[in-house]
Amino acid sequence: MKLRDFILRRLILAIPVVFGVMTMTWFLSYIIGNPVAMYINTNTPASAIPAIRRAHGFDEPLYVQYFLYLSGLFQGDWGISTSTSFRPVTEIILLKFPATIELSMIAMIFAIVLGIPLGILSATHKDQKIDHIMRIFALAGVSMPIFWFALMLKHVLYFQLAIAGLPHLPGGERYTLIRYLSFKYTTGFLLIDSLFFYGDFTLFVDALLHLAMPGFCLGYLTIAIITRMMRSSMLEVLREDYITLARSKGLTERVVIYRHALRNAMIPTVTVIGLAFGSLITGAVLTETIFNWPGLGKWAVRAIFSSDLAAINGFTLLVAFIFVTANLVVDLIYGVLDPRIRFG
Amino acid sequence: MATEELVLKITGLKTNFYTYEGVVLALDGVELFLRRGDTMGLVGETGCGKSVTARSILRLVEPPGKIEEGEIIFFDSDDRSGKITPIDLLQLHPEEMLHVRGKRISIVFQDPATFPNPVFRIGTQIAESVLLHQDLSREVVEMKIGEMRNSLTGDLPEERRSQVVEKIRYYEQQLDEPPEPDDKDKKKAAQIVAEEMLKLVKMPSPSSVMMQYPHELSGGMRQRALIAMALVCNPEILICDEATTALDVTVQAQVLNLLNELKKEIGASIIIITHDMGVVAETCNWVSVMYAGTTVESCATVDLFANPVHPYTAGLLTAVPKLHDTRERFPQIRGTVPNLITPPSGCRFHPRCDYCTEICKKEKPELKEHRPGHWVACHNPLS
Incomplete structure (x- = not known):
């Protein structure tokens, strides 16, 4: 009984830590550069950029983007790895x-x-x-x-x-x-x-x-x-x-x-x-x-x-x-x- | 003193500690004897070597300490035949020493907060000694009979009942020559023995304490548990190394009463190490006084309090407050405890002694029978 309570308490305490890490990684990656840059190269027509921006939600306000990022994480959508043939992370x-x-x-x-x-x-x-x-x-x-x-x-x-x-x-x-x-x-x-x-x-x-x-x-x-x-x-x-x-x-x-x-x-x-x-x-x-x-x-x-x-x-x-x-x-x-x- | 009365005789015990500052001559010729059934108080101020003596008896002096020389004769009496064999503990092979520790001679340490192992249940820690030292074959058979008897009290069909009665009879035949039990039964029996011991030391609710950890108990309860650990194998000698010092006064009284009662129950000889003269007067019938690593006086408690012969003992006793004391200041022994790396020559007490003469500075006095039943190590004994 007591061991179960102990485990539960420690699990609950782990939630804010994980949440904090999620937030930090998102902010840090946002600081590094324009996220759209990841999805384009020299051959991408300039006219396509707004569409890409919209498709990934980069035109939304920050808090909406943050929310989108979090909901993506929970749904198992951790983004696309551009360096690995554009396969999901x-x-x-x-x-x-x-x-x-x-x-x-x-x-x-x-x-x-x-x-x-x-x-x-x-x-x-x-x-x-x-x-x-x-x-x-x-x-x-x-x-x-x-x-x-x-x-x-x-x-x-x-x-x-x-x-x-x-x-x-x-x-x-x-x-x-x-x-x-x-x-x-x-x-x-x-x-x-x-x-x-x-x-x-x-x-x-x-x-x-x-x-x-x-x-x-x-x-x-x-x-x-x-x-x-x-x-x-x-x-x-x-x-x-x-x-x-x-x-x-x-x-x-x-x-x-x-x-x-x-x-x-x-x-x-x-x-x-x-x-x-x-x-x-x-x-x-x-x-x-x-x-x-x-x-x-x-x-x-x-x-x-x-x-x-x-x-x-x-x-x-x-x-x-x-x-x-x-x-x-x-x-x-x-x-x-x-x-x-x-x-x- | 006739040797057949003795259970422990220490002569010329020397223990040194090899520290960076130099060799500490902690014990320099300690002489002690303990008669069977006695409770001896070992008194002296802090640092005079009481605890080192206790640890030397069990050979538990840890590096940098080393027992240099001397004799510690333990007169071991066989439980069944009563035959007495003297053993020199210092000559024993370390493996044979393991059979003496905890089984023939056991010790209760000072601080109940730090001595029980924090990660094991009290029951486990007591049962550990039982499993190590006792042949539990008889206890196992008794336990099985007990279990069968218990099952008889419930509702059983007639046929089953007669089977159980048959089983009990079968086990009762085994009692005289019990077979070697298996480990699982042994562990269960050890737990039962341990719980009995907890009852004996008057532990409140022993069966739940068995399953508890040391940090869940109060200081007094922990000290009771330590006493139970020391007594569970029916030792010949129990050494209480300042066993009550860390407890508050009311609990101290309880533990002392417990020791007095247990003594009758188990018949062990007891050495009580303390610096509290009150404890000595309360529990001991014999006292040995130590000063700076030597024994200075040894006699019956009553005799010591009435007629101290060694100047140090006399000084010690005048410093004990009495109930109707009107003294403003207590007399004190002048000077301080000597540094044992460079102890005083001759009698170690001579720089502080009012009766010091030339011979005291040169020659170390031997412990002699000053008058019948009163031993003292002094060149100029009082009275």
Whole structure:
């Protein structure tokens, strides 16, 4: 009962945030330039311009245009992407979103599966050799820009190995195009499609190999952030009185750390994970461009270069939604982890 | 003192803390003994090493602290045969120490606000110790019999009723030699044991408290829960480390009464660490006074209040206000607590002592039996 109220309250609180983002993106895109410019080129006769203006509602007063924009959003009309053969933005998002999500998920799995244990290891072996190695590893992750790291990774694990004729990781795309040319997606998630709809295990492995390098590259920053966060919050929790109490009960060090300390130390870490998930989607812009990944990021980059306002708006809105959702999920996980928050 | 009466004997305990400023000689030869069934008060001012002594007994001193030397002999008595085996806790393998902590010797800490784990239910936290230390096979069988009996009170067809009675008889045969229970039954039985414990510490509405989290309870209730956690495995020794200090006076009285009552119930020997002479007078029959990491005096409570022998104890007692006091100012022990990185030579109390002589500055006094039943560490004892 109380959990349901908690979820409802957080959902209601998310509405003004989403609404604010919608308004902001609209205003900002309006400032950039005349929206009509998007729909004409040098061959458009000048006499046709008023008609175009009218067709898109650009001759209406601002508040009417704002209303039209909002009602369009709610009806699923997010505009036409001029840089992608004039196809509707929603259609392209639906088409490319799974690729980005798949990549981000893999990055997130890398980050959580590696970051949390590494952080714990680092905290429990504070100031020992393993802790120093972890800290260098994490510092490197935080300091290296994604585009540089991605290029280096690709250069070594793909180009150099390929030139040397050694087994190497694929350098781009979601699967080996030559081998599976006519692949038709069902859900859009290649890992799911290949395994459950086609039952093609070699394709599944191929997809995994293609995900490895961009996934790790995108996740490295998050691994580093999670490791550092986990280490510091674990160290803090291990100094708490309830850890002394747990030890005084005669519990083994393992139980003290993994049962009593971990759950408390996860609370601040979860915040970071939630925020990181949002930035993974934006981080994908660079990773996808370098690894030629047919996802939203690559599409957004092209949209920016060709001032495709509708596409940029759509991408911005989507990222905002993901941020809001990720934070909502974080709030919910908080409630599960920490009983003090549930009723607050 | 005859050793068969003792349950704990500490000799020459030294614990140091290695800080950036230098080595803090927190405990320098602590001598303590606790007789079976006694309630001993361990008193002294803040920073004199009472809590470090308690944590040293359980070997819970955390870095940068380290127990350097000494002996902590625990005379463990077997529940069934009553056979007593002395164990030196400082020589135990860390894994064997886990069987002593929480099971044979347990501790109630000072601050009920910070010691329970905030993310687990009270019931879970108490049952955790039960699951860890107790063989619950008998409890599981008893629980099953109880469940069957309960079902008999409802409306049952005659045929079903006889089946249940048959089942009860079957389980009752198992009572003498209960089979190894499965984990799920064990967890349920542990919850029942935990709830019984909550009833014993007089927790209001124990069954709902079982499902509550620490932040939902008041300070007094949390302290009761901590006491329940400490007592649930029937320890030989219970250490209360300033267990009532963080509570307000009325709740303090309740908790002290509870401890007095529980002592009769469970028969544990108790060490009460406090700086409150009132608490000592109220609950303890034996007192050990500590000063700057050493034991200075040890005797029966009545004896201490009537005839303190060590100058420090005497000074301490004159500073305690009495009900019909007419004194304008209370006398104080001159000087301040010494810095334990560079403690005074000889007797650690000598710079503040009115009876100091040359030997006090050079030689550390040993804890000796000054008169029967009254131990003191002083070169020039009073009276």
